[in-house]
Structures are given as C-alpha cells and as structure tokens.
Amino acid sequence: MQLTQQQVDEYHDKGFLLVESLLDPAEVRQLGEAFARDCEVPGPHRVTEEGGTQVRAVYASHRRQPEYAGLIRDPRILPPVRQLLPEDVYVYQFKINAKPPFGGDKWAWHQDYLAWRIADGLPAPLQVNIGVFLDDVNEFNGPVIFLPGSHREGLVHRERKADAKSAQHLDPDDISLTADQLAAYVDRYGMTSPKGPAGSVVFFSPEIVHGSAPNMSPFARRLLIATYNSCANLPRPQGEPRPDYVVCRDSAPLRPLERRFSEELRTVDA
Numbered sequence: 303m304q305l306t307q308q309q310v311d312e313y314h315d316k317g318f319l320l321v322e323s324l325l326d327p328a329e330v331r332q333l334g335e336a337f338a339r340d341c342e343v344p345g346p347h348r349v350t351e352e353g354g355t356q357v358r359a360v361y362a363s364h365r366r367q368p369e370y371a372g373l374i375r376d377p378r379i380l381p382p383v384r385q386l387l388p389e390d391v392y393v394y395q396f397k398i399n400a401k402p403p404f405g406g407d408k409w410a411w412h413q414d415y416l417a418w419r420i421a422d423g424l425p426a427p428l429q430v431n432i433g434v435f436l437d438d439v440n441e442f443n444g445p446v447i448f449l450p451g452s453h454r455e456g457l458v459h460r461e462r463k464a465d466a467k468s469a470q471h472l473d474p475d476d477i478s479l480t481a482d483q484l485a486a487y488v489d490r491y492g493m494t495s496p497k498g499p500a501g502s503v504v505f506f507s508p509e510i511v512h513g514s515a516p517n518m519s520p521f522a523r524r525l526l527i528a529t530y531n532s533c534a535n536l537p538r539p540q541g542e543p544r545p546d547y548v549v550c551r552d553s554a555p556l557r558p559l560e561r562r563f564s565e566e567l568r569t570v571d572a
C-alpha cells in the first residue's frame with residue numbers, strides 16, 4: 303500500500319495521520335489473542351499499573367508472537383512508514399498499552415523523542431510511530447489526544463523529573479510538560495483525538511505533544527505502538543544501555559512482506 307501525496311502532506315503538516323480500518327476484523331481478533339497470550343509471559347517487559355497488578359503495558363511482543371513479527375513488516379504498514387521517513391528503518395521500540403475498562407491510568411502529556419534522547423542518547427528525531435487500534439477507540443475509553451502541528455517546534459523542554467515513576471521504562475510522567483507549557487501549546491495548536499474502529503492505524507511524529515486520560519468507561523482500549531527508527535540513527539547511550547525489551551538492538555533494515563501478515567501466517571501453518 304502507498305499513501306497519497308495528500309496523506310503524506312497531512313502527516314507532515316499535523317504530525318499525525320489516521321488511516322481507518324487498515325486491518326480487517328479477523329486480523330484484529332488474531333492480534334488480540336496474541337496479546338492475551340503475551341500478557342501471560344512474566345518478566346520486566348510487562349509493566350503493571352502503579353501499586354497494582356493490572357497490566358499497563360507490554361514491551362517487545364514482536365519478538366515473542368509471530369502475529370506481531372509479521373505486522374511490523376506488513377505491506378500495508380511498512381511501505382507507508384518509509385514514505386513518511388524515506389530511510390532504511392528498523393523497530394526501535396514496540397509496546398502495547400493495555401488500558402483496560404474501569405482502570406487504565408492516564409499517560410501524561412509528553413513528546414516521545416525527549417524520552418529517547420535522555421534515556422538512550424538517540425541522536426535525531428528520525429522516527430515514525432504507528433498506533434494500531436486493537437479496540438474501537440471512542441471519546442470514552444481514553445483515546446490518545448494530539449496537539450496537531452506541535453511537532454514543528456522541536457522539543458518544548460529538556461528536563462526529566464528526579465524521581466522515576468517506573469524502573470522498567472520511562473513513563474511519560476517523568477518528562478511531562480508543565481501546566482503552563484501545555485496551556486500555551488493548546489492555545490496555539492488546539493487538541494484532537496483520532497477515533498475509529500479497531501484495525502485503524504494512526505501514524506504519528508516522535509515530536510508531537512500527546513497524552514491520554516484514564517479509562518473510566520466499560521470499554522477496553524488496547525493500543526499497539528511500534529516506533530520505526532532510521533538505521534543511520536542508532537542510539538548512543540551515555541552509560542549502560544537500557545534493556546533490549548525497551549530499546550531493540552536488531553537494527554537490520556526491514557523489508558516488507560509480500561503478503562499481509564495474516565496470509566503469511568496461514569502459509570506457515572499449512
């Protein structure tokens with residue numbers, strides 16, 4: 303699949319692009335089952351909600367579940383990513399943010415690239431994120447909210463809080479914008495939250511300001527986020543590099559699969 307020039311322009315202008323129903327319902331079901339399976343794998347890659355046992359996020363599922371290994375190279379996803387970032391790319395980070403009904407906590411207002419610059423010494427914001435809706439996303443279940451156009455000003459600030467919220471990953475809370483910064487940015491750019499059926503995909507910039515509210519609805523909001531980084535932009539950590547579930551080491555250029563991930567899996571099974 304190729305994006306139209308208008309879609310490419312929209313991504314660069316707003317900092318994100320929503321493509322509705324890119325995956326079909328049967329594929330969404332497969333991905334959901336793979337997530338349920340992956341949630342059972344214990345380890346530091348499984349992040350729980352503060353003070354609880356509920357899963358908040360699971361990292362690096364593409365290394366354990368064939369559905370996700372295929373998805374990151376799917377011909378509907380990888381070629382568009384390469385249109386938005388015309389470089390050889392690899393997956394730098396892969397996570398699924400669970401946000402279960404009545405309990406998924408907020409994700410504070412932040413810019414991704416600041417996290418990766420601070421924590422991993424990532425030289426440049428040469429990334430494209432994809433957000434794959436594993437559930438229908440509506441105004442009730444804690445959709446990601448973007449400040450459209452906010453990616454164009456670079457980093458809003460460069461500080462990290464002294465006390466880390468999580469030892470397993472860098473929680474956006476540690477690098478969040480102040481209330482004044484957020485208010486000024488919303489004044490300039492406004493807010494919007496892409497919504498749509500499960501299977502929709504939102505491509506978004508590593509510099510766009512975003513965040514999301516807690517989920518107090520009875521609807522789950524599982525969101526898969528994969529970050530593609532330019533192969534020429536490897537991290538240069540100052541000290542110990544972070545674990546490879548949070549910063550993937552395999553930086554070999556990805557090539558698209560010939561057929562959609564679900565068809566490739568069928569061939570393997572046969």
Ligand code: HL5
Nearest residue numbers: 414417471472473474548
């Ligand atoms: N949790 C990520 C990490 O690299 C950073 C956040 O949305 C990305 C800010 O630890």
Ligand code: SIN
Nearest residue numbers: 399409446513514525
């Ligand atoms: C994130 O930006 O890492 C989290 C966004 C979300 O899951 O709402």
Ligand code: MN
Nearest residue numbers: 413414474512
């Ligand atoms: Mn983020």
